[in-house]
Amino acid sequence: MAFINLKKKEVQAKIVYYGPGRGGKTTNLEFIYKKYKSRIPTDMVAIKTHGDRTLFFDFLPFDIGTIKGYSVRMQLYTVPGQVKYNATRKLVLRGVDGIVFVADSMQLRREKNVLSLKNARENLAAYKKDLTKIPLVMQYNKRDLGEQGIPLLSVETLQQDLNADLNVPFFEASALEGKNVVETLKKIISLTMASLSKDLT
């Protein structure tokens, strides 16, 4: 539900980073915030628990400049990944325009990834949105952990588990090191803008 302000020639769209708990969604936003601080006029908003886990959402407004004569502002959100926070997770999805699914590459988290994606599908359905139709990018995060000898899922396995039907663009990433964080963001913005472009004249 992007808002296109024809008067101010401004587009506001909502991109949500989804995925299992401790998968690196907030770390994605933190990296973006650090890297583009000069273009982000405000502080990043984070509603966290004592244990530094996202309770409600993180929020980062991001000006990406002018596209087709419109000043475009992407509102980046993360959802709380923990299973018990589904009520708030669902609220954050309201009016979403594009989704980055941040999967955890650790072998241990294989099932959690699958469950989280299933949960995304259900929560979107509550808003009459379809995961197969909404702009979506897969990010296989924590690829750097392989160097430390932590067993990781292969990209093929991740693709098979998560992206076989959806067949959307994917990135191998390390949010902590910033690897492919920006590429993921660029891709989701471009897909989101493409889906909005029918409304931009």
Add this chain to the structure above:
Amino acid sequence: MDADRPSSNKEVDDQLEYLFAETQSADAGLDPESQPGPLRDLKAIFLAVDWEINDDIMNALLRQIDALKNTFSGDRIMMLFLQLLEAVGKYVKGKKAHAHPDAIKLLNSIYTSLEIVSLSKGMTDAERKKILRIEVNRFQRLKDKLARKKAVEKAAALPKKDAPGESPPEEIPPALRYVLQEVRKVIREEFAAFKAEFKS
């Protein structure tokens, strides 16, 4: 804001402090909640008005003012306060969302002053009148604002017929006009009597 007099009196100044601290309730001695009776009920209604303004609440306010008029029928200054309150209350009830924002402020300020005047023991009539006069002046200012606003609207509606300066009297709700006249008359009389008393 207030009409200063050269011989300001500390006690009155202290009362004015209360008066202008509109959101603060008065100290324990002045707290109507500790007093039984109709003033406490009036305070309760004012707290309700703070939250919500609708016909039920405004009718309750007007009924309570009536009840207080009986209680204070022998107290001229209190009667004038109550008439002021009634006039503004009726105006707000009639106008609702279209009321001038200052009318809501005035309603609260008249109430605060009424509370001070009615609960402060040992306040002289002159001090009470001084507080009353502040509210009457505010009332007058609101009246002027309403008249000006109406004149501007009229001028805008009828650009040919320009009527600057004096504002036509029918712009003030009849209830307000009547009470204002009464209040001014009584204050004039009271002050005349007070002066005469002072001279003799």
Add this chain to the structure above:
Amino acid sequence: MEYTLDQKQLDEIEAILQSDFIEMGVHCVLMIDMAGNIISSLDNGEVSFDIYSLAALAAGNFGAVSAMANMVGENEFSLLFHKGQDENLHFSRVTGEFLLITIFGKETSLGFLRLKVAEAIKKFETILQSS
């Protein structure tokens, strides 16, 4: 869920925010959608809030409170109000999809503000229905 507002609608909304809220002494007023996007916003020139973050949090907060209302068997709570030392916040739903947020000081009566909000919502509904 999808909507667009044309220039005329946006102008009318802004005019109401100005005449019904800023002129009565409200510090800042925002119309947002339930996703947290800002439709229109005005302030009195004396305050400067991070309105984008405010909008995101307000939408989330409103959603959370609505969910709580449902849990206790209420359709929705009619008064959403946060009182502060100097600034107060009031939220009100406008049609199903929008939210009006007013930020005001202690010089403004909540009772009166609520009247103004109810009145303005009727006007907004007329404007929004024409889309």
